[in-house]
Amino acid sequence: xxxxxxxxxxxxxxxxxxxxxxxxxxxxxxxxxxxxxxxxxxxxxxxxxxxxxxxxxxxxxxxxxxxxxxxxxxxxxxxxxxxxxxxxxxxxxxxxxxxxxxxxxxxxxxxxxxxxxxxxxxxxxxxxxxxxxxxxxxxxxxxxxxxxxxxxxxxxxxxxxxxxxxxxxxxxxxxxxxxxxxxxxxxxxxxxxxxxxxxxxxxxxxxxxxxxxxxxxxxxxxxxxx
Numbered sequence: 001x002x003x004x005x006x007x008x009x010x011x012x013x014x015x016x017x018x019x020x021x022x023x024x025x026x027x028x029x030x031x032x033x034x035x036x037x038x039x040x041x042x043x044x045x046x047x048x049x050x051x052x053x054x055x056x057x058x059x060x061x062x063x064x065x066x067x068x069x070x071x072x073x074x075x076x077x078x079x080x081x082x083x084x085x086x087x088x089x090x091x092x093x094x095x096x097x098x099x100x101x102x103x104x105x106x107x108x109x110x111x112x113x114x115x116x117x118x119x120x121x122x123x124x125x126x127x128x129x130x131x132x133x134x135x136x137x138x139x140x141x142x143x144x145x146x147x148x149x150x151x152x153x154x155x156x157x158x159x160x161x162x163x164x165x166x167x168x169x170x171x172x173x174x175x176x177x178x179x180x181x182x183x184x185x186x187x188x189x190x191x192x193x194x195x196x197x198x199x200x201x202x203x204x205x206x207x208x209x210x211x212x213x214x215x216x217x218x219x220x221x222x223x224x225x226x
Contacts, residue, residue, distance in 0.1 A: 010041075060127070067096060067109065161204060
């Protein structure tokens, strides 16, 4: 039996609001974390500045949890696949259903375990989204393998995370960034480019792309917004 839920509202600029069910028990994926709110609102701000920036783009969210970020992207016209472990599929589908009237693109939920085969998610999406995915040291290498397997030369990866200072968190973050830079180029989005209301000094957004990319990519187009 599912744990009792409670709903988090996330207002959009047009006056509508996402309604995101959370769970009182069930692990870190069952609540809407601050980094997810920051990234969702950043996407909304960016898409507004770009006009049709996410419309008809293929978007994949890793470690989606409640699906908040992916659902926001779908309301901006993107064709979204939100992914997480099997035990979070019900929650993601509940939230997709709650917000389907706001979706102007498309959205589906699928199981994706980091480090395993990703063939069903190819060809590479235009965007990969991640919010607060760097909790556990043992998940870093599987996550990085999945990023490498999923991303193409034009894929823009947008990673938002909260900087945590307790316990092993600083070391896990340092290792993640170190490993990431072996195959990817990173650019930190300045705080002043985040949403005016949904921002915090300890929540960071990284613009990530594969190294040695040729030509103009969707990521470079997105750079004009961020």
